[in-house]
Amino acid sequence: MKGLFVTFEGIDGSGKSTQISMLSEELTREGIPFVLIREPGATSIGEKIRTILLDKENSKMHARTELLLYEAARAQIVEERIRPDLEAGKVVICDRFYDSTVAYQGYARGLSLDAIGYLNDWSTGGLAPDITFLFDLPAEEACRRRNLREGAEDRLEAEGLAFMQKVRDGYLDLSRREKRIRVLSAMDAPDAIYRQVRLAVREVLGR
Ligand SMILES: Nc1ncnc2c1ncn2[C@@H]1O[C@H](COP(=O)(O)OP(=O)(O)O)[C@@H](O)[C@H]1O
Ligand SMILES: [Mg+2]
Numbered sequence: 001m002k003g004l005f006v007t008f009e010g011i012d013g014s015g016k017s018t019q020i021s022m023l024s025e026e027l028t029r030e031g032i033p034f035v036l037i038r039e040p041g042a043t044s045i046g047e048k049i050r051t052i053l054l055d056k057e058n059s060k061m062h063a064r065t066e067l068l069l070y071e072a073a074r075a076q077i078v079e080e081r082i083r084p085d086l087e088a089g090k091v092v093i094c095d096r097f098y099d100s101t102v103a104y105q106g107y108a109r110g111l112s113l114d115a116i117g118y119l120n121d122w123s124t125g126g127l128a129p130d131i132t133f134l135f136d137l138p139a140e141e142a143c144r145r146r147n148l149r150e151g152a153e154d155r156l157e158a159e160g161l162a163f164m165q166k167v168r169d170g171y172l173d174l175s176r177r178e179k180r181i182r183v184l185s186a187m188d189a190p191d192a193i194y195r196q197v198r199l200a201v202r203e204v205l206g207r
Helices: 016-030 044-054 063-087 098-108 113-123 139-148 161-177 190-205
Strands: 004-009 034-038 091-095 131-136 181-185
Touching: 004 016, 004 063, 004 098, 004 190, 016 034, 016 091, 016 131, 016 190, 034 063, 044 063, 063 091, 063 098, 063 113, 098 113, 098 161, 131 161, 131 190, 139 161, 161 181, 181 190
Parallel strands: 004 091, 004 131, 034 091, 131 181
Antiparallel strands: none
16 A cells, blocks of 8 residues: 655745644544654654754854755655655655755755755655645745744744745745645635645545
């Protein structure tokens, strides 16, 4: 049996965690086996890499170092978690995956999109999501929502509005090239967005 690989993308504050928790509740109710994975992280090696990436003390981190750390975490997560869970027939839900690298390190930081495309494919051994949800909203609104949320911002969230706008535009550009990416307006109410998520997941699950 082959599972289903679903990824959630969008700038910080776009509603990924909100939608993931709604989908998890429903899968739990229906008894459909699934796992939730947070990228980078999800493995003990990945969590250590995540700490380095989000640490505001690491202000000297070069953009290429950042890229390679994300790819290193990803390689580990794919082999240790995602591939085995898919082979076991589970739904694997990933909070961010390699499209984040294209949007943040490619479009926003300006690293080579060709290099990133190659590294994304290489670090995953060619594994691609079956379906990707992209929650789209203006950077200002995402910022406003983030400020309502508790907790200090991390190194990437502290980048500011212009950076987030580039990330947003990058995601949208990418979505025009990748058929697996479904763009949903994050300006809608959570329930309305979730109805679309559920419908699309049911469609690909065939139930
Ligand atoms: N569709 C929505 N409309 C308005 N506010 C939302 C919506 N979805 C989520 N939020 C709120 O916006 C904030 C950020 O949402 P969150 O799910 O944490 O985003 P992300 O995981 O993408 O950073 C939270 O306070 C959340 O309750
Ligand atoms: Mg979140």
